[in-house]
Amino acid sequence: MKLRAPVVTLAAVVVLGAGLLAVNLAATPTSGTPAAARPIVAAAAPATTAAPEPAPPPVVAEKVWAGRSTGREVTVAIAVKGGRAVAYVCDGKKVEAWLQGTLTGDQLALTGPNGARIDGTASEATASGTIAADGRSWPYTAKGVQAPEGLYEGRADVRGVATRIGWIVVGGTQTGLRRSGGVVAPAPVLDAANPGGVVVDGSPVTVRSGTELVAS
Amino acid sequence: MGRSGILFALAAGAAVAVGLGVYGRLHEPTFFAVNVAGFSSGLAAKAWLASGAVGLALVQLVTALAMYGRLPGVTAPSWAGPVHRWSGRLAVLLTVPVALHCLYALGFQYGQPRVLVHSLLGCLFYGTFVAKMLALTRPGAPRWSLPVLGGVLFTALVALWLTSSVWFFATTGLTF
Structure with missing residues (x-):
C-alpha cells in the first residue's frame, strides 16, 4: 500500500490542476478578453479553405484602414493580412470592441463579443460599410493609412x-x-x-x- | 527492473516537462485567471503561495538530510518520514494554483532572462516531480535517484521562487 501513496499524491496534483483549469475555462468567456473571440478565427479559417469553390483572393494582402462612423459617433480601425482581419471600434468614452474576421475578395466580415459586427467593402484606398456595437449600428468610411496613423x-x-x-x-x-x-x-x-x-x-x-x- | 523502472520514471518526467512547455507556448495567453480570494492581486497571491511552498521545501531538505543520516549527530526521528511526505504534498499542492496561473494566463515566455529562466524551471519542476513520484513506486530504483531528483526539485523550486516571488516583493514591496 505504501508504494501507492506517491501515485495518490500525483493524482491529487493532477486533479487540483484540472479542477482549477476547468474553473478558469468556465470563467474566461465572460471576462470579455480576447480568449472569447479566438475560436472565431479558428472556425473561420477552415471554412475558407474547405469551401467547395475557392474563395476569391483578398483585394489587398496587407492594409490598415482608419476612420469614423458618418455621424462621428465611433472611431474604427481595421487591419488585414492574408485575408484575416482584426478591428477595433471605440467611442473614446465607454463603447469599445475588438473584432476578428476575414477579408474575402473585397468583402470585410468581422464579429466580436456581444453581437459586435463590422461589414463592408474594401479597396486599397478605402473601406466602408456598417458597424454594429453596443446594440446600435452606424455606417462608416475609413481610409487606408500609414504609420503613425x-x-x-x-x-x-x-x-x-x-x-x-x-x-x-x-x-x-x-x-x-x-x-x-x-x-x-x-x-x-x-x-x-x-x-x-x-x-x-x-x-x-x-x-x-x-x-x-x-x-x- | 531497477534500471527500466527509473528510465520509465525519467521518461515520464521528461514528457511532462516538455508537454507543459509546449502547452505554455501554444496556448494563447488569456491574461486572465481566477484569483485566489484574500489577496490584493493575483500576483500577490502567487508570490505568497510560492513562498509557502519554499518554506515547506526547507522542511523537505532538513527531513531528507536527517533520513539519509547527513545531519551530524542527528539520528532521524521516526516522524521524519511522515513529515517529509506531508510537507512535500502540501508544498506541491500550493504550487499548483501558481503554476496554473502562469501557464493559463501568461504562457511560456522568453522575452527577458528572468522570465525565460522561470519558464524553463517551471517545466523542469513538474517534470522532476512526476519522475520522483514514479521513482518512489519502483522498489528497484537506484539509490542515487531519490536524492538527485529531490535535490533538483528543491533547487528548481528555490530558483523559481527567486525569479518570481522575490522579484515581486522587491519591485512592489511586501504586499498581501
Whole structure:
C-alpha cells in the first residue's frame, strides 16, 4: 500500500490542476478578453479553405484602414493580412470592441463579443460599410493609412489583472479605451513614435500595431 | 527492473516537462485567471503561495538530510518520514494554483532572462516531480535517484521562487 501513496499524491496534483483549469475555462468567456473571440478565427479559417469553390483572393494582402462612423459617433480601425482581419471600434468614452474576421475578395466580415459586427467593402484606398456595437449600428468610411496613423493594441498585467488597451490614431487624434477585469477606463496617452514607453499604474504595456495584430 | 523502472520514471518526467512547455507556448495567453480570494492581486497571491511552498521545501531538505543520516549527530526521528511526505504534498499542492496561473494566463515566455529562466524551471519542476513520484513506486530504483531528483526539485523550486516571488516583493514591496 505504501508504494501507492506517491501515485495518490500525483493524482491529487493532477486533479487540483484540472479542477482549477476547468474553473478558469468556465470563467474566461465572460471576462470579455480576447480568449472569447479566438475560436472565431479558428472556425473561420477552415471554412475558407474547405469551401467547395475557392474563395476569391483578398483585394489587398496587407492594409490598415482608419476612420469614423458618418455621424462621428465611433472611431474604427481595421487591419488585414492574408485575408484575416482584426478591428477595433471605440467611442473614446465607454463603447469599445475588438473584432476578428476575414477579408474575402473585397468583402470585410468581422464579429466580436456581444453581437459586435463590422461589414463592408474594401479597396486599397478605402473601406466602408456598417458597424454594429453596443446594440446600435452606424455606417462608416475609413481610409487606408500609414504609420503613425492606424491601430494599436496594448496589453499589460497590472498586478495580476489583465489589461487591454486599444488606440486608433487618425487625422491627428487618438481615440482609445482600456479594459481591465471588465471595467472600461480612459486609455493612457500613446506616443506613436515610442509605443514601448506606455505605462499603466506602474506596469509596462506591450504595444503592437497594425497588421501585427492579425493572427498568422 | 531497477534500471527500466527509473528510465520509465525519467521518461515520464521528461514528457511532462516538455508537454507543459509546449502547452505554455501554444496556448494563447488569456491574461486572465481566477484569483485566489484574500489577496490584493493575483500576483500577490502567487508570490505568497510560492513562498509557502519554499518554506515547506526547507522542511523537505532538513527531513531528507536527517533520513539519509547527513545531519551530524542527528539520528532521524521516526516522524521524519511522515513529515517529509506531508510537507512535500502540501508544498506541491500550493504550487499548483501558481503554476496554473502562469501557464493559463501568461504562457511560456522568453522575452527577458528572468522570465525565460522561470519558464524553463517551471517545466523542469513538474517534470522532476512526476519522475520522483514514479521513482518512489519502483522498489528497484537506484539509490542515487531519490536524492538527485529531490535535490533538483528543491533547487528548481528555490530558483523559481527567486525569479518570481522575490522579484515581486522587491519591485512592489511586501504586499498581501
